[in-house]
Amino acid sequence: MTETTGDTGHNAAAFSPQHDDVFGRIAGRYDVLCDVFSFCLHRRWKRRVAHMIADARWERMLDAAAGTGHIVRRILTRSPGIADARQIIVSDISLPMLAIARCKTEHLTRKLDIRQLDAHNMPSIESGSIDLYSISLGLKICDRTRVLTEAFRVLQPGGEIITLEASTITLPWLHTLYLAYMDFCMPLIGRLAAKGDASAYLYLLKGVHDFPCADDLAQEMREIGFEHVTFERMSLGIVAIHRGRKPARPAHARD
Numbered sequence: 001m002t003e004t005t006g007d008t009g010h011n012a013a014a015f016s017p018q019h020d021d022v023f024g025r026i027a028g029r030y031d032v033l034c035d036v037f038s039f040c041l042h043r044r045w046k047r048r049v050a051h052m053i054a055d056a057r058w059e060r061m062l063d064a065a066a067g068t069g070h071i072v073r074r075i076l077t078r079s080p081g082i083a084d085a086r087q088i089i090v091s092d093i094s095l096p097m098l099a100i101a102r103c104k105t106e107h108l109t110r111k112l113d114i115r116q117l118d119a120h121n122m123p124s125i126e127s128g129s130i131d132l133y134s135i136s137l138g139l140k141i142c143d144r145t146r147v148l149t150e151a152f153r154v155l156q157p158g159g160e161i162i163t164l165e166a167s168t169i170t171l172p173w174l175h176t177l178y179l180a181y182m183d184f185c186m187p188l189i190g191r192l193a194a195k196g197d198a199s200a201y202l203y204l205l206k207g208v209h210d211f212p213c214a215d216d217l218a219q220e221m222r223e224i225g226f227e228h229v230t231f232e233r234m235s236l237g238i239v240a241i242h243r244g245r246k247p248a249r250p251a252h253a254r255d
Contacts, residue, residue, distance in 0.1 A: 010145045023067075027096035030068055037186060042070075042137070045239050048232075049136055049164045050074030052241070056160060058131035060087040064119040064151070065138030067092055069101025076108040083109040089125075091117035120146045128156040136164035137239075140211045148224050158248040161226060167233060167240035168213040174236065182208060214240035 026033060034042045053061065054075050063072055072090050076083060090105075090112050092098050102114055117124070119135065119142060133151045151161055169175035186205055212220065214231045217240070221229045226244035233240045 010143050023094045024096045027068070027094060027100055030097065030100075031070070034070075041235055041238070045164055045234055045241075046070050046136060047074055048234065049134065049162060049241060050078060052162055052243070053132060053134055054079045054082065056132055056162075058086065058160070060089070060130055061132040061134065062089040062091060062125065062130045062154065064091050064117070064122075064133065064135045064147070065093075065142070066090045066101060066136075067094075067097050067138075069098075069105055071134060071136050072101070072112065073105055073108065076105060080108070083111040087113060089113045089115060089130075091115045091119070091122075093118045120150060122150060122154060125154045127153050128159075130154045130159055131156060132160050132162065134162045137166070139163060139165045139217075140208065144217075144220070145224070148221060148226075152225050152246055155246040157246055159246050161221075161242075161244050161246075163217075163242045164239060165217065165242070166208045166211045167217075167237050169237040170233070171236070178238070179209060214242070218242060218244075 023030065038045075050071050051074075053071070063069075066072065069090055072088060075088070082088070088111075090098070090101055091114075092101070093116060095116055098114055098116060102112075105112055115124070119138065133155055135147070135151070139147060148161075155161065169178055182205060211217075214233060214237070218229045218231055221242060221244050225246065227247050229242065229244035231240045231242040
């Protein structure tokens with residue numbers, strides 16, 4: 001869940017690793033921090049995403065901003081041998097995160113293609129070369145327009161994108177209470193879990209506050225060019241899983 005970004009209104013957390021390598025510093029505690037922030041709910045969310053990916057039709061997938069590789073570990077556990085038959089690229093900008101991903105998956109397979117990539121710009125991934133692109137809980141600390149545009153580029157026509165990201169609880173009063181709880185409790189809990197490193201939870205809190213709702217993110221995806229965009233809310237709308245497809249043919253060819 002770690003990526004780079006510049007100063008942009010489309011980066012909900014205003015995060016830039018050029019100025020703060022927080023995710024490299026906390027890589028060894030990152031999974032614990034996710035458990036603490038979500039009360040382990042992130043495991044359910046990521047299991048749902050992994051099941052979607054494992055059940056989808058693809059030959060070459062890219063998991064961007066993969067962090068410690070939680071999604072891919074779930075895929076490999078659900079579908080043993082899938083990495084033998086298909087190519088799975090696991091990418092993140094943080095080398096410490098990727099090192100943990102490699103360590104936690106090598107007992108399941110040694111055939112993962114693990115690469116250090118910035119989701120904003122992946123010149124080593126050819127245009128139209130990916131069947132399925134996934135990103136989970138990473139868009140809030142990215143320039144999401146750039147990341148989604150790059151995802152659109154690398155997907156082949158007809159290819160699918162699956163995203164898991166923070167969203168808005170559908171009951172406004174409950175969402176207000178949820179944000180108040182996050183603001184009050186998460187700094188203390190996050191500081192303890194991150195051993196005093198305040199940066200991680202500050203970025204994540206800001207990202208939760210300023211990230212668009214599920215409907216607005218779906219519209220942003222459509223504006224980039226994705227079609228058949230749908231979403232599924234989970235845990236009362238704390239997060240949402242979006243799916244979309246790159247058109248099988250250019251718009252002008254369909255006219």
